[in-house]
Amino acid sequence: MTTFHSPQLPLIDVQALRRGNAAERQAVAARLGRACETHGFFYITGHGIDPALVDAVFGASRAFFDLPEASKTALDKRHSPCNRGYEPLRAQTLEAGAPPDLKESFYIGAEVPADDPRVLAGRFNTGPNQWPAELPDFAPVAQAYYEAAYALGADLVRGMALSLRLPEDFFEAYLQDAAATLRLLHYPTQPAQPAPGEKGCGAHTDFGGLTLLLQDALGGLQVWDRQHQGWIDAPPVPGSFVVNIGDLFARWTNDRYVSTLHRVINRSGQRRYSVPFFFTGNPLHEVRCIPTCLAPGEAPRYPVTTVEEHQRACYRRTYVAAA
Numbered sequence: 001m002t003t004f005h006s007p008q009l010p011l012i013d014v015q016a017l018r019r020g021n022a023a024e025r026q027a028v029a030a031r032l033g034r035a036c037e038t039h040g041f042f043y044i045t046g047h048g049i050d051p052a053l054v055d056a057v058f059g060a061s062r063a064f065f066d067l068p069e070a071s072k073t074a075l076d077k078r079h080s081p082c083n084r085g086y087e088p089l090r091a092q093t094l095e096a097g098a099p100p101d102l103k104e105s106f107y108i109g110a111e112v113p114a115d116d117p118r119v120l121a122g123r124f125n126t127g128p129n130q131w132p133a134e135l136p137d138f139a140p141v142a143q144a145y146y147e148a149a150y151a152l153g154a155d156l157v158r159g160m161a162l163s164l165r166l167p168e169d170f171f172e173a174y175l176q177d178a179a180a181t182l183r184l185l186h187y188p189t190q191p192a193q194p195a196p197g198e199k200g201c202g203a204h205t206d207f208g209g210l211t212l213l214l215q216d217a218l219g220g221l222q223v224w225d226r227q228h229q230g231w232i233d234a235p236p237v238p239g240s241f242v243v244n245i246g247d248l249f250a251r252w253t254n255d256r257y258v259s260t261l262h263r264v265i266n267r268s269g270q271r272r273y274s275v276p277f278f279f280t281g282n283p284l285h286e287v288r289c290i291p292t293c294l295a296p297g298e299a300p301r302y303p304v305t306t307v308e309e310h311q312r313a314c315y316r317r318t319y320v321a322a323a
């Protein structure tokens with residue numbers, strides 16, 4: 001397999017999705033649509049998220065992963081019925097058949113009290129967070145960032161509706177009470193002698209609707225390029241997010257929008273930090289092929305599912321014991 005080095009992913013200024021008139025929003029949407037048909041991955045600028053908030057999230061992440069091992073494991077996500085909290089190195093295997101991922105992580109979601117009817121009904125990934133008591137700034141920063149990323153994610157999903165020539169509010173039921181996951185990731189440096197296939201994050205597609213990714217300055221993210229049948233680098237672009245669509249858009253569009261394989265190999269020699277925000281949607285929302293995405297005579301490639309059923313299946317696949 002070859003690695004290509006030119007920066008090939010589209011870069012889209014999405015400011016007009018929030019501020020523009022109908023024609024300007026449609027123009028951004030058209031660019032989103034083209035990017036989703038080719039790579040399923042693109043960079044965005046003009047997203048409106050305060051750079052100070054981005055810095056604060058990275059600061060909170062570093063502070064957390066620097067805590068003593070005992071403080072981190074006290075918040076192990078195994079203590080959380082809704083998969084919140086700390087996950088040690090090598091706990092997830094995103095690439096079937098490869099060794100477990102060389103990353104540790106921390107999962108955060110919307111704060112839902114344990115006695116909320118949705119929690120009592122067993123909604124997937126819904127419930128209270130676990131917070132590090134040693135770091136008083138951690139929870140407020142994470143929550144402020146969650147809110148900002150959520151709003152951006154919803155704007156992008158509306159843009160995706162336009163890109164498919166659907167009404168802008170086509171996904172509104174999906175956006176109602178959407179479940180999203182903020183994940184802090186920390187990658188140690190790639191070992192000098194890795195086990196065969198061992199790396200920061202194995203090749204995978206993302207599970208949900210779309211992912212907004214912040215990465216630090218070190219690089220290491222690679223995206224599968226269908227056209228060249230090789231990995232291309234997705235180097236850090238200051239001030240931007242990397243956005244990719246996940247499996248739900250592949251299902252909605254019958255693979256017209258591609259949920260693309262990607263992986264991380266941290267060859268920087270330093271610790272790498274990244275912050276994906278997985279915009280997943282309302283857990284009970286039914287996901288079925290959008291009729292206008294079916295060419296005449298074409299059949300849906302995926303059975304109807306719900307957001308939650310799909311998530312559970314993805315967690316089962318990548319964790320030894322989950323969901």
Ligand SMILES: O=C(O)CCC(=O)C(=O)O
Pocket residue numbers: 183185201206213215221262263264274275276
């Ligand atoms: O760390 C990265 O750059 C990507 C992480 C990723 O793909 C994921 O968490 O799904």
Ligand SMILES: [Fe+2]
Pocket residue numbers: 204205206262
């Ligand atoms: Fe991913």
